[in-house]
Amino acid sequence: MNLDSIPPIAMDPAAPTLPDTFTATILLVEDELVTRTSMAARLKRLGHRVLEAGNGRTGLDLARREKPDLIIVDWVMPEMDGPTFCEALRRDPVLKSSQLLLMTSHDQPAQIAEGLARGADDFLSKAASKQEIAARVLAGLRTSRLVRELETTGDKLESSILLLQRKQAETEADLQTAATFVQSLLPLQGSPIQGIALAWEYQPSLTLGGDLFGVMAIDADHLGLYILDASGHGVAAALRSASLMTFLRVENMLQLLGSYDPEKVLFEANRRFPLSADGEYFTLWVGQLHLPTRSLSYASAGHPGALLSSAESPSRWLTRASSPLGFDPIARFDSDRVSLKPADRLFLLSDGIYEVPSPGGELWGRRHFQDVIDAGRNTSLAATISSCFSEARRWQQARQFPDDAAVVGLELIGRAEGESRG
């Protein structure tokens, strides 16, 4: 065989090798002076700093103080022998991952097994050649360095996780505060104006919802109503919703438009809330109820609308096809008018209540929602709304809704007074 034809072995420059001149601190624990002096001299000749201890107790103290890269300990020593030293080291929280070579004149497999079981990483025979000592020490040092790198990385990771958890908790607390604020803007349950009962249920998909609604007395004869839905999710959508909600306040509309006429409200909202730079928009349904005549005028900008439920006839949707807010700055949103009768119920709802998929992927849909409303004619307004939520949850077999879900119900009560004034 021609040895000249064999190419040299290529060394991988990225391999974690140690240079030959690598200087480490090695602790040598050995009670016998001649052996200790000899081994220490050989380790120093390899370029390392050597700490010497004549017994296990001194060895542990030195290890704690100096945190050596490698510890070489004799097996047979009085009082604390090598394996006992190994066990003590492994129990020490600071030193437990130290690299430990057990020095021995034994080489029976049973004793090697015992040494490993009690905490040694490797063995070093007292009769070993210079080359073997160098190789075992280098292997121990290499492992020691890797273990320390791992520990440093682990510590960094742990502190990063703690930091993240703290930030997360702060964010959660902020969101909770914001959610409480938004909830405070929603109408009070009960009776917003004489002759009207109000009940609603709202289930935001996240802490902070983007679907909001309002029911407000405009004057003694008029009730203003709206429900809005911001596209997108999360904090950004919720902030945009809150700003539209502020815009829709009665005082603001009266100041700007002189009335809460749905056509005018939508026209103005459309001008002032254009499509956002990242393509987000609102849908909005606005109604105004004239209480003396029970005449409801309403208009919608892309919103799925409201459902009117009467005692005599099946419920019907109050909406017409239109585009959402902000797509066309001069768009008009024509209103419709409907006469309500005493005991009629009007429901404003977000599409999140019925766009819930079953585990098989089938949507619950408007039809099922409408069935629940019709079936609830003989139960209270609040109970009917509650049924909408429980039926939708039963359909999706989950408690949490994929999108904000809101149902607002109004019922006309006390007929005589309103009719006499109309």
Next chain:
Amino acid sequence: MDKTAVLDLSEALERADGDRDLFLTLATLFLQESPKEVAAARRALSRQDGAGLMAAAHKLKGSVMEMCAPRLFESARRLEELGRQGDLAEASSVCADVEIRLAEVHAALRDLIAGGFPS
């Protein structure tokens, strides 16, 4: 290793990486430490303490390995083994062997320290 030699100097020097000063330092330490171990072995024998005998012989054996003194090493190894077995009658005569061979090694080491290594 020459099993019959008092000291195997070439082996001892190789062990010390050819460092004569290191070997002479180790030899001086050996002259100082080894009598303590033999005395400890004797004391253990006199109180019939097999474990103590084994420990003393083991320690002596370790230092003898550094000196590369094959005959003394063999006697120390046997003494350790007899201590382990608790055969103290036999150990008594082996301990006498150890003392004789230790005296030979000491003498050789003193000559070496006084006269230097043979060229």
